[in-house]
Amino acid sequence: MNICVIGTGYVGLVTGTCFAEMGNKVWCVDVDTEKIARLKSGILPIYEPGLKELVMKNVAEKRLAFSTQLEEGLKDAVVCFIAVGTPPGEDGSADVSYVLDAASNIGATMNKYLIVVNKSTVPVGTADKVKNIIKQQLTVRAQADLEFDVVSNPEFLKEGAAVADFMRPDRVVIGTDNVRTAELMKQLYEPFSRNQQPILIMDIKSAEITKYAANAMLATRISFMNEIARLCDKVGGDIANVRLGIGSDSRIGMQFLYAGSGYGGSCFPKDVKELVSTGCKNGIAMDVVSAVEAVNERQKYYLVDMVKKRFGEALNGRRFAIWGLAFKPQTDDMREAPSITIIKSLIDMGATIQAYDPEAIEQAKTVLGDYAASITYSKDMLEAIYNADALLVVTEWRQFRQPDFVEIKSKMNQPVIFDGRNQYRAEQMARLGFEYYCIGRSCYVQ
Structure with missing residues (x-):
């Protein structure tokens, strides 16, 4: 099939690339001209294991292309996925303005039958809004008789394993009230369900709520x-x-x-x-x-509370090492990461931070920009612990699981570890002479 994907973030880029890998012709469209230019140069806006290799392969084989022009993406498309951001507003509700903008642009551009798929995570009732906006645009263009269908197809991708999740899904949820559209969507997803993973057809609102x-x-x-x-x-x-x-x-x-x-x-x-x-x-x-x-x-303050009990609330002159900045391993995503709360709290109490993450340092520099004067970003995990009064393990990257504890102890001011992911064994920490604090395991070693 010919497919258009609007949005080149985590969901859009993974979706477009994986469909291309199955032989479809895919255009990924984004309004961000710099992002598209970088993608055309082989520079991805996100870190996701295995994604860059797939992007480069499918671009080279001319199944995947990038553009800022929706007309180019929709020219031959049978299906158009909306995969733009839906950030939370001040009241916690999802901001669907980018989704509705995409719908308006689709209505102003499409020239033949099209299946419009909400891939973005959207509140119940959004499909109805998308449908109405497209209808309004078609009416303005005097093409109100042009047919289209709107589908809810929520994504269930785990960052750090998004490619694998898309290629081998637990299930595919498709919300539509049209039997013909359901069959076309099933045809599109059949290559991903060879091992009998279910393709679940349901009404649109149930699909929206399911995610x-x-x-x-x-x-x-x-x-x-x-x-x-x-x-x-x-x-x-x-x-x-x-x-x-x-x-x-x-x-x-x-x-x-x-x-x-x-x-x-x-x-x-x-x-x-x-x-x-x-x-x-x-x-x-x-x-x-x-x-x-x-x-x-x-819970994001739990490690901070442990630090306060051990060192007191005045941390002036204290230096803490942080291992892990991203909210989880195998990603550079800093959104709502516990490390943000922990680092800001420690600095607010007077501490300085030496931080290391395999992928998220550049993202962290942006997110923690107001605290830059109190943070040093280290080139590796051992540099981060040099002269530290304690180490806080915040993200469970694999390389943190079995470090050289003898070397770690020799580099630190004090052999104190606060393990926010329960990576280590208290007995081993005791043998090595560490003060060890973890979560829910009575780990404290005197």
Whole structure:
């Protein structure tokens, strides 16, 4: 098929590239001229494992192209995906203005039957708005009889594993009320479901709600475990044993049951807020989801509270090493990352920071620009710990799992580790002479 994708962020670029990899001809369109110019030069705006190689391959084989002109993308397209950002507004609701702008541009440009697909995460009812805007534009152009369909096709991509998730999805959700459109969408996705992954056809509003419900459920599991971890710290339990005990229940399972410093990223925080906002607008108190958000915000300060108990609230002259800036490993995404809260809090108490992340340093420099005078960004993980009073492990990058602790101890002012991802074993830390603090495991070593 000929496909147009509007937006070249995480979702749009991965979507367009993976469809091209399956033999489709894809145009990725974006209004950002600099971004498109860089993509044409082989420079990607994001870090995602395996994506650059696929982009370069499909560009070379002339199945993937980039443009700022929607006319170019829509010329031969049968399907047009809207994959633009929906950032949260001040009230927590999703800002769909970019989606509606894309819809308006589609209506002003299309010249034949088109399937318009909402790939962006959008509140329930957005498909109706997209349809109305396209109709209005076609009426203005005196082409009101031009046919089109609007589909909801939410993405379920994990940053750091987005390519693999797209190529081997757990399921594909397609919201449409048109049987013909459903068959065309199934045909498009069939190459990705060779191993019998289900393609679920449902009504549009159910599809729109499904994405928010899925992310809120996963966020709930994380916040639940973080709350249980706090209880473990208070009464002496071990969250690792609790995880094993409940995760072995086939009704629960092991996924998303790790305690840590809280969730971040572009999806969970935004989608939880939007679900609360949607409930409020419709007179439904989303009490569980609201509690999930509150627990997560509190959890981001948990390591900071440990630092205060150990060093006091006046941290002037103290130097802390931070391992991990991105909200999760295998990405450079700093959106809502726990590291932001932790670093700002420590600096506000007088500390200086030596930070390292394999991919997110440039993003961090932008996000933490107001705190730049108190942050040194290190070229590697060992440089970051030099003369540090403590190390805080914030993101669980693989290279942090088995470091040379003898060398680490020799470089630090004090052998103190605050492990926000429970990467290490307390017994080993005790043997090596570290003060070791972690989450929910009674880890503190005197």
